[in-house]
Amino acid sequence: MIMTSDSGEAAPKPMRPAEIVEDEPPPSGCTLPSPAPAIPIGSPKKWDDWRWQMANRIRSPQQLLRFFPELRNGSDLTPLVSKYPMAITPYYASLIHEANPGDPIFQMAVPQMQELIDPPFLSPDPLEECHDMPVPGMVHRYPDRALVIATTMCSTYCRHCTRKRVAGTRETSISKRRLEQIAEYLQQHPQIHDVIISGGDPLTLRTDQLEMILSRIRQVPSVQIIRIGTRVPVVLPQRITENLCRMIQKYHPIWINTHFNHPRELTPESTQACQMLANAGVPLGNQSVLLKGINDRPQIIEELCRGLVRNRVRPYYLYQCDLVRGVEHFRTRLSRGIEIMEYLRGRLSGLAIPLFVVDAPHGGGKIPVLPTxxxxxxxxxxxxxxxxxxxxxxxxxxxxxxxxxxxxxxxxSPGVWEMLDGQNSVIRPEQSVRLTRRRQCCPAGNLSEGVE
Ligand code: SF4
Known part of the structure; x- marks a missing residue:
């Protein structure tokens, strides 16, 4: 269990509710018992078992109140969590110092009623992934890359998630039939050299389930690298086991991008998880999201980036928060990101400076934004x-x-000038291969069709 943070700051012991109920982990991995066990606390041995952490996630407002009784006078979160599910591993809950929105871990994990307040320009799928899905469950946007939605399950549902419309709404994983369709598509499109396994969080799958995906994709000769996008090292570091690392090693080159947002997430457990992956030969990158009140101060990002590099994790992207429904209260001005980048340059080595990007609405992809x-x-x-x-x-x-x-x-052709005063919101290149494919293959795709 964690008693100190990497920054040397004293972290509290995990909060123990009055009544202790210990539940056995499910026998075959990460299937969620229904209803979830009430109280997430157990012996140190169980605490270190990722299946126990999964089985004992905080899933309901009632469980949340038993863990944080000080929230008793707050709003009833029931309608909110029925729209945007909640899950918090006991480990990640133990990183909360104070049960209020001033605490960055609390804010990232615990639902807030502001999630229901959406300005009209937000959408459930601002990146239009559903429209770039020639096979259900696979997004093909850039010429040489494709992204596979391997599961809709995560160990902890981040309140700022860009796939809020699917993450946790049904906890399912990709079927063999769907995986076969994706492999066939990859076979027919040898220009795709880089496949990203995403979700949900693919490392919540059982090791044999994940191996089924990696081995099938590895059989496609034109696929050169496989990347896994996961927040597991941050919210469920117990999942990074020797067994998992041994399995991953069989399918190299595998890269992993993880998702640390705040230096408080760099704990002994999470840094050990990163080191185990690095020792297994996995190059590690980190994708952070710029979040108001959490990491939107330059010094916080600086501390985070230093800590990541110290643990062999390369800061890769700093994302502007997407225009997605339910996350408006996390969004900062773009200028804040530029100020942070201005601050980092010269203070940190280029190796430790992430690229600040806007993942553009209308499926425009990642656009780097830099000081001039x-x-x-x-x-x-x-x-x-x-x-x-x-x-x-x-x-x-x-x-x-x-x-x-x-x-x-x-x-x-005039165009960009009209965008300056809002007369036009997007210019699409008509000859784009991607948009032609999109028109032909998936005029009205649905992301949730990708999993069964
Ligand atoms: S782990 Fe990733 S997919 Fe899951 S809720 Fe967090 S940001 Fe979303």
């Missing part, structure tokens, strides 16, 4: 600035050494 380092340009010099504000003239190569220069074509 290019001040101005002439044919002979480019003026750059560094993080201190120093301006440097960078001399361009002489024309005679450059060969013929292609003249830029005149702009023929």
């Amino acid at each position: 380092y290019l001040v101005t340009q002439s044919p002979t010099h480019t003026v750059l600035r560094n993080y201190e504000g120093m301006l440097i003239a960078y001399p361009e190569p002489h024309e005679e050494t450059m060969g013929p220069v292609e003249e830029p074509k005149p702009e023929s």
